[in-house]
Amino acid sequence: MHRHPRLHALAHTFVNVALPGAGLLPDDAEDVPLEGLQYELKLAHAQTGEMIDVVYRIGDTYIPEALTQLDLFLRDSHNQEVNAYDPRTFDLLHTMLAKLGRTNGVVDILSGYRSQETNDALRASGTTNAAEHSQHISAKAIDLRVLGVPAVLLRDAALSLGVGGVGYYPKSQFVHVDTGPVREWTFAPHIARRHSRRSHRG
Template identity: 45%
Template sequence: MASATVAAVSCMPSRAFASLPDAPRELAMNNLHTGEWLESCYFDGVSYVEEELARLDHLCRDFRQNEAHPMDRRLFDQLTQIQALIGTQNEVQIISGYRSPVTNAALRARSSAVAKKSYHMLGKAIDFRIDGVAIATVHEAALTLNAGGVGYYPRSDFVHIDTGPIRQW
């Protein structure tokens, strides 16, 4: 991976997002399966930027089927808030975003940890880590949001967040 750490992000003031919900929001993201990387200012301070959301949707696509699906924009907001809570703008490394039903069924056949009715199939979940940040720290920040499901997978080095009911595992 060419870029391990993202320098200061000009679009979003660090640590200020939680108190300034109408501030611009930017994410630097890397899909670990495809090697694709992007930096996106997906909210301009007034509204979501549809072209940027489409770029993020593509990055979060089911790489096995090469199928994109609209991701719940609240996921991107949660990621931005997690970064602000931690005090970092390091890149978000995507393990899994959208999953087609075909991919979800194949993964479920190999692992009991994959839900039959996964929020991934709805574009409402993402498995990720943040470059250079301990996974336990990411997990704690995600729990602090109290904004949906949070799964902790320290052996696999990722955290799951979704926009479903508040719960944790």
Template identity: 40%
Template sequence: MDKFDANRRKLLALGGAALGVAILPTSAFATLSTPRPRILTMNNLHTGETIKAEFFDGRHYIQDELSRLNHFFRDFRANKIKIIDPGLFDQLYRLQGLLGTSKPVQLISGYRSPATNNHLRARSSGVAKHSYHTKGQAMDFHIEGLSLSNVRKAALSMRAGGVGYYPRSNFVHIDTGPVRHW
């Protein structure tokens, strides 16, 4: 009887894994598995800057383009730059693929220095003390013309990190930390 239960568990686990792979959004899976360039077009709503960066050439990250993105994501209040986790750019690129859009991403907040984070935290209960923004692993944004709730749903479906939903402030938060949402 125990041998039958063990085999049954193995069969159920394999079937579940196969089903999980079968229902993955194929376009989202192909977005990162296909070796092709990854390009982001963004506007920084606080600085007025615009960027179009091909940060991955199909095989490797392009360091000069990552540096440009790091500067674009800088803490504009303190004029401090931090290396941004390239996985965040991958996540954003994949999200645009899921949403079927190439419209510019409207960046609201990228890197925040600890001093800026503490300043914002004193003014709002929605700012985490140990924010992933201070680690270069988070961004707040929206995409012009797309429903914020659809952006949130697509981000949640990726299960790639944290997803915060702020409809009153008109932005979605994504980060490369553990999978969670609020």
């Protein structure tokens, strides 16, 4: 079996980094280490116009205050409800950017946490591909773009990690990632595709 030359070339554009091991949550803010590998995220929110630049983890330790800031930033933009995110979602984002050599890149957030109320409303509207049991409801999913990075490359970087769900939306040029069960799908209405798994969407 031979790879398409372009796909073969894209595979070699990724930096050889792996998803870090699960981090620890300290009992006290004073237990956060002062030195170690820093994990930084720069996020922009398409719905609210807000931006955040935060170091959320140092070495193996998550920073509680930073996680709280990210939870608030990724709140349901429809009703302002906040939920505690699975910190592995942030590790997933950081590692995707590292794979692409874009650790300083800004992640444009299209959708973060969704309350059950919001998810039901989106499904009822018929204007989105919101799943009934979406990982957004569990604060484990993010829909995103990165300026200057094609969505197909974001998808490939996410898939290379072998973690959670990866949804590719070529028409709208964004990618869904989550820390739920491993699965993948493409949502491209009116376009024939062999590997769509819409029933497994996020």
